[in-house]
Amino acid sequence: MKIAYCVENIHNSGGIERILSTKSNYLVSHGYQVHMVVICPAPSKPFFYFDPNVKFHYLNLDIRKDHGLRKKINFNKNKKIFLDSLSKLFSEIKPDITISTFCIFSKYIYELKDGSKKILERHFAKYKRAYYYAKLDKYYLGRLITYFYRRQEYAIIQKFDKFVVLTHEDKESWGNRLSNIEVIENALTCIPKSTSELENKKVITLGRLNQQKQLDHLIEIWSVIAKKYPDWKLEIYGSGSQERKLKQLISKLKLTGFIKILPATPNIEKVFLESSIYAMTSKYEGFGLALAEAMSYGVPPVSYACKCGPRDIINNNKDGYLVAFNDKKEFIEKLSLLIEDENKRKKMGKAASTNILRYSPEAIMKKWMNLFDKLVNTN
Structure with a gap:
């Protein structure tokens, strides 16, 4: 055919x-x-x-x-x-x-x-x-x-x-x-042979650096997280029209030592295996492929409940957290829960890697x- x-x-x-x-x-x-x-x-x-x-x-x-x-x-x-x-x-x-x-x-x-x-x-x-x-x-x-x-x-x-x-x-x-x-x-682009140990103090997100992804929200959220957990880092993978603007915001909030913007990579396996939490603050999605792929590597997510995708993909409070759309305060609370509680992080990560196999x-x-x-x- x-x-x-x-x-x-x-x-x-x-x-x-x-x-x-x-x-x-x-x-x-x-x-x-x-x-x-x-x-x-x-x-x-x-x-x-x-x-x-x-x-x-x-x-x-x-x-x-x-x-x-x-x-x-x-x-x-x-x-x-x-x-x-x-x-x-x-x-x-x-x-x-x-x-x-x-x-x-x-x-x-x-x-x-x-x-x-x-x-x-x-x-x-x-x-x-x-x-x-x-x-x-x-x-x-x-x-x-x-x-x-x-x-x-x-x-x-x-x-x-x-x-x-x-x-x-x-x-x-x-x-x-x-x-x-x-x-x-x-x-899913593949079924991973192994999952993240969730022990690195690193949160990641993947996507184009554009208005849709609302990465300015995540950077502002991290200005609070960095003060509470200064040994945790945020890595943003992607490129796009807002890269300069986002880097200026990082500098303005004095987060240069806490946030990295890195180029997109076709070798995402290494990125997922070295991370412990996936964060998504999108304004809207079609599905949320990177979100699903992170979960396949056992990385528990925290995501805005935007239209459409996160509600279909995440079983709230079981394999990740859904946060009310644009609620930065709640996002900080859920991130903090996963950062502070390694057992909860690993329990959710294990559930994520199993539940996501439906894709x-x-x-x-x-x-x-x-x-x-x-x-x-x-x-």
Whole structure:
């Protein structure tokens, strides 16, 4: 069976890129032909490892160069260029399944009449960026408001054979208007052979240094933790637009000796095995892959209960702590509990490494392969 992924870029060091490499490698090892269609110009080598049997196709469409009014004026022209380029490619590779990651023009692949089944795979929750609208879902009128806010997306989603989201929480947020919605979580990139001993006085977090991750919250939280536990350190792994701003905040709060910002690394095993707590202060998530992976290494997490992911992944008070969204005081309290109580830390870590196996590659990829078979065998 031939599977074609349509992505904007595959060469960054983020969670989307990592999970796509994991899925692609698993599929080719099980006899699938996988084609990765990269829309925008990109470096020649991806950050994460891809099996040599994964075939890359670069459209090299520089459609991110337009902004503002020019972007709107050139929208239909750029969309046509994209669809024409993809149509030509698909006439050669003839995929059975085509998967859009909801990026730029890839969400319009349903317009192609190439015979492949179309899947829309969303790596962010419904309330990406507009997370404040999530509060409206508690009320009937509020749900109508959020529907009209997203009505264009609803119309696009309904054109696909299947719409895949990452969490049950996110599925509920889309309501009952979509008959083609299905939950398939992100798979762990691997099952560790060993877990952390949780004895190093180190807390870590991984992710892009951007507004979404709210790492300024974690740095401000650490200004309190550093005074209480000066021998504990925080390490932040990643790069991004806010790196300079975050380093300035670290300097302003006199935390240079307590916090390190380190570049993203494909060798995350060593990072997890040398840490004792995972911290996440995100504004929103699609799933929280780094959170799940930390738990697979037996590292107990403390995380904001943001939308979406942490509530699905963490069993609160059993294998980690969920903290009320943006409640820095409670976050400090939960971090302090795990720092002070080594037995609790190790008990939670052991539970985390066991409970998280429900996201093993075998369990998750079985869901994907079953979906592929079902779609291909449906007229």
